[in-house]
Amino acid sequence: MEITIEKLRYEDAEELFDFECENRWYFEKMVPSRGDEYYDFDTFMMNHKKLLDEQKQGLSYFYLIKKTTGEILGRINFVDVDESRHLGFLGYRVGGKHTGQGIANKALRMLLENMKENGFTKVLAMTTDHNVASQKVLEKNGFKKLETSDDDFIMHGETVKFVKYAWVME
Template identity: 55%
Template sequence: MMDIKLEKLQHADANKLYEFELENKAYFEKMVPSRGDDYYHLEIFIKNHEALLDEQAKGRSCFYLIKDENDILLGRMNLVDIYKSQHMGHIGYRVGEAYTGKGVAHTALKLFLSMVSKQGIKQILAKTTTNNIASQRVLEKNGFTCMETDDKAFEMNGQLFKFVYYKWNM
C-alpha cells in the first residue's frame, strides 16, 4: 500500500489538477456522468477552480488532493454542501486510473474521515452508481451504510444505471 496524504486545494494546484482531470476523463466517464466538454477547456477550468476555492474559503466545501510521498497527484476528495449547523456534508472522490486497485481511495477516505470528524462533521452522505462496485466497497469498508438505490435509472454510455446512496455517522 502506498503512503498517501491529503492536501487542501490551493490556487497553485490548478494546472496539475487540470492535467489530472484531462488525463483521466475517459476513465472517470465510465463510472460517473460526464462533467461536460466545457469543463475541459483550460480557461473554464481555471474559473471553476477559483469558484471552488471561494466556496472553500467560505466554509461551504473542503477540497483535497490525494498525493503520494513524491507529491504525485493520485486523486481528489471533496466535501461539499457542508451544513455546519447540522454537522454534515456530502463527499465525492476520484482516483486516477493508474492508481486504482492499490488502496488509495480506501486509505484517503480513512484519513479524510479522521480529519473532518475533528472539524465537527458528524454525518457524511455519499452517492455512487450501481456499476461502480469499487466505490461501493471503499465506502462500506470505511463504515458507510447503504441507505437506498434510486428507483429511477439514467442513461450513461448507452447503458442504464441508478444512483446508490450511502451515509456515514461518527
C-alpha cells in the same frame, strides 16, 4: 503506497488540469461527463477559483490525494456542508492508473478523521449501482447503504441508478 490529502490551492491548477485531462476517459466510464467545456483551461480556471472561494467560505472542503512525492493521484471532497447539522456530502475520484492500490480507502479514512476532528458527525455519499469498487470503499469505511434510487438514467448505453450511503460517527 504512502499518501497525503492536501487542501486544494490556487497553485495546484495546472497539475490538476493535467490530471483531469489525463483521466477523463477513465472517469467518464464511471460517472456522467463534466462536459467538454470543463476541459478548456480557461473554463477550468474559472471553476477552480469558484471551488477555492467556496472552500474559503467554509461551504466545502476540497482535497487532492497525493503521493508523498507530490504527484496527484486523485481528489476527495466534502461539499454542501451544513455546519448546523454537522454533515456534508462526499465525492472522490482516483486516477485510472492508481486504482486497485487502496488509495481511495486510505484517503477516505483520512478525510473522515479530519471531518471528525472538525466536529462533523455525518457524511452522505452517492455512487452508481454499477460502480462496485466505490461501493466497497464506502462500506470498508463504515458507510451504510441507505437506498437505491427509483429513478434511473442512461450512461454509455447502460441503465444506471444512484445508490445512497451514509456514515454516522458512533
